[in-house]
Amino acid sequence: MPRAGLSREKVLAAALALVDREGIAALSMRKLGAELGVEAMTLYYYVPNKDAVLDGLIDMVVSRVTVEPVGPWREWLRAFAVAIRRELLAHPALLPLVATRPVLAPGGLATAERMGAALRAEGFGALEGLQLVNAVATFVVGHTLAEAGHTPGHDEPDVAGVMESLDPGEYPVLTEALRAGLGTPEDHQERFDRALDALLGGLAPRASV
Amino acid sequence: MPRAGLSREKVLAAALALVDREGIAALSMRKLGAELGVEAMTLYYYVPNKDAVLDGLIDMVVSRVTVEPVGPWREWLRAFAVAIRRELLAHPALLPLVATRPVLAPGGLATAERMGAALRAEGFGALEGLQLVNAVATFVVGHTLAEAGHTPGHDEPDVAGVMESLDPGEYPVLTEALRAGLGTPEDHQERFDRALDALLGGLAPRASV
DNA sequence: CTTCGTCTCTTACGGCGTAAGAAAACGATA
DNA sequence: TATCGTTTTCTTACGCCGTAAGAGACGAAG
Numbered sequence: 001m002p003r004a005g006l007s008r009e010k011v012l013a014a015a016l017a018l019v020d021r022e023g024i025a026a027l028s029m030r031k032l033g034a035e036l037g038v039e040a041m042t043l044y045y046y047v048p049n050k051d052a053v054l055d056g057l058i059d060m061v062v063s064r065v066t067v068e069p070v071g072p073w074r075e076w077l078r079a080f081a082v083a084i085r086r087e088l089l090a091h092p093a094l095l096p097l098v099a100t101r102p103v104l105a106p107g108g109l110a111t112a113e114r115m116g117a118a119l120r121a122e123g124f125g126a127l128e129g130l131q132l133v134n135a136v137a138t139f140v141v142g143h144t145l146a147e148a149g150h151t152p153g154h155d156e157p158d159v160a161g162v163m164e165s166l167d168p169g170e171y172p173v174l175t176e177a178l179r180a181g182l183g184t185p186e187d188h189q190e191r192f193d194r195a196l197d198a199l200l201g202g203l204a205p206r207a208s209v
Numbered sequence: 210m211p212r213a214g215l216s217r218e219k220v221l222a223a224a225l226a227l228v229d230r231e232g233i234a235a236l237s238m239r240k241l242g243a244e245l246g247v248e249a250m251t252l253y254y255y256v257p258n259k260d261a262v263l264d265g266l267i268d269m270v271v272s273r274v275t276v277e278p279v280g281p282w283r284e285w286l287r288a289f290a291v292a293i294r295r296e297l298l299a300h301p302a303l304l305p306l307v308a309t310r311p312v313l314a315p316g317g318l319a320t321a322e323r324m325g326a327a328l329r330a331e332g333f334g335a336l337e338g339l340q341l342v343n344a345v346a347t348f349v350v351g352h353t354l355a356e357a358g359h360t361p362g363h364d365e366p367d368v369a370g371v372m373e374s375l376d377p378g379e380y381p382v383l384t385e386a387l388r389a390g391l392g393t394p395e396d397h398q399e400r401f402d403r404a405l406d407a408l409l410g411g412l413a414p415r416a417s418v
Numbered sequence: 419c420t421t422c423g424t425c426t427c428t429t430a431c432g433g434c435g436t437a438a439g440a441a442a443a444c445g446a447t448a
Numbered sequence: 449t450a451t452c453g454t455t456t457t458c459t460t461a462c463g464c465c466g467t468a469a470g471a472g473a474c475g476a477a478g
Contacts, residue, residue: 006456029436041436042457046297050435092221097353100305100358109380115381126382127389130334131396134355135404141310142351146343149309171318173325173335187340196342215425237465250467251426259466 006036008046010054016091019057024093027053058098061087065109069118074200077132081114081140081196095149099141118175123205132203139199147188215245217255219267222245225300229267233302236262267307270296272316278327283409286345289324293349297357304358307359308350332414341412348408 014035019027029050033040047053049099064087067080090097119129168175174182181187223244228236238259242249256262273296276289297304299393321342328338383391390396 004423029393030435039458041357041459045456056347079318087379096305097352104285110377110385115384116386120382125389126385127391127396130383130386130391131403134391135352135400138351139348139404140351141346142349143344145308145314145354146347155397157420162250164317173319173329174322174339176335177325178338182336182339187336191340191344194225194340194412195348199407202407202410203403204377206354238467239465248427250428253467254425 006042006046008056010037011046012060015053016057016060018092018200019093024096035105054097055101057094058101058167059092061094061098065111067111067115069115073119073122076118077136077200078196079122080133080165082085082136083137085144085192087147088141092148095145099145099149100123106183125205128205135203136196139196143192144186145196147192201209215247215251215255216364217265217272218250220245220255221262221269224262225266225269228302229300231303250278259266264310265314266303267310268316270303270307274317276320278324282328285327286324286341286409287405289342289346291350293346294353294401297350297353301357304350305355308354308358310406334414336415344412345408348405352397352401352404356401 011032015027018032018035029040029043033043036043043053047056064067065080065083065119067076067083069076088098111114112130115133116126117128119132120126121130124132166175212269224236224241238249238252241262242252245252252262256265274289276285276290276292278285297307321339323344325339326336327343328376329335331338350361354382375384375387
């Protein structure tokens with residue numbers, strides 16, 4: 001029986017809290033151990049290495065995205081996209097991780113399977129349906145990355161700073177767009193909605209509509 | 210006059226070669242120095258710190274994407290998307306970097322400006338046009354990341370391995386899709402083309418078509 | 419020759435992931 | 449209670465990393 005009451009789950013939970021609070025760069029085995037009142041090497045009893053911690057983190061987040069594929073397929077695919085985005089924005093520090101690991105992690109497999117099955121019932125082929133799911137997922141990750149996936153050190157795009165340093169004579173259209181709100185949260189939301197609508201509106205099963 | 214004939218450009222070029230050859234994780238100041246026949250600290254005469262090297266790398270790649278915005282806007286936007294993808298796939302190790310830094314880097318500003326101006330001439334607003342450019346860019350980055358942006362260590366998705374370890378009883382649709390080519394290069398290409406068509410087809414200026 | 423600006427090196431510090439194994443705390447048994 | 453095997457934790461050490469600080473080597477200019 002563990003003396004400090006540790007477990008893989010508690011290690012991962014502490015890691016997520018640490019990352020959310022101080023960013024991905026602050027996640028070191030030593031700091032994570034300190035967070036749990038334990039030496040760094042102790043963690044290796046619960047986790048094979050640091051990479052497993054990272055994998056565990058993305059799996060935690062991905063597993064939280066659960067959407068029932070019922071009703072019109074465009075609607076629940078949209079809900080799927082929105083759910084991914086919400087979850088990613090809740091843990092922006094994890095974005096670079098989620099983006100650079102294969103989507104075929106255990107946490108997302110069941111969801112992918114259910115969606116693929118539902119789409120096949122709508123006339124899509126198995127490959128075609130999962131391509132669609134994949135396209136939506138990669139779109140959301142890409143968009144959310146651009147929105148919130150800043151490398152620590154380069155903090156957020158800093159629209160105001162860019163605007164000032166931009167020569168209006170050289171970049172008139174950019175200047176005008178920035179003044180009109182390019183890069184603001186509302187802009188991201190609007191762009192996300194519009195592009196998602198376009199994407200979903202343009203995709204359909206090969207055979208019929 | 211430099212004794213070793215070094216320069217910021219040569220440092221960056223060597224860094225790009227090193228990254229292309231051994232991956233982003235292999236890029237350390239010491240190795241980069243060795244690559245150039247010089248000690249690590251020597252590099253700091255040409256570059257303020259490692260982060261500046263990374264910034265320089267993405268700027269090199271981004272700057273190479275130059276598309277003339279002439280003709281039907283959907284066509285050159287498509288060419289733009291294809292050009293980004295080509296450039297990113299040529300240096301897949303840089304993908305995680307490109308994805309996590311603001312798109313508003315110097316190298317891409319001029320391109321964005323020209324495209325924004327061209328779109329405004331087509332009836333888009335300044336903000337609206339740049340949103341469109343941004344949407345296309347983030348889509349491409351997201352898609353290409355999923356295609357080739359594997360974290361070193363996790364090498365490429367390894368479709369064969371996933372297929373074998375997948376229980377066909379539990380994941381019938383996934384199994385079928387994998388057998389049909391999900392995750393192959395052709396699959397990526399096809400999905401990219403289809404989603405890009407959908408995206409471009411669904412986007413239009415607010416006022417007219 | 420001296421001086422100065424340019425370029426490169428040496429040394430050192432604190433941090434990282436983790437391999438190897440000693441050491442401590444525990445429940446069960448005698 | 450005393451002992452034992454297992455489970456859990458810690459100590460030490462190695463080779464990496466980015467880079468701060470400053471010494472040294474060099475050609476050109478006076």
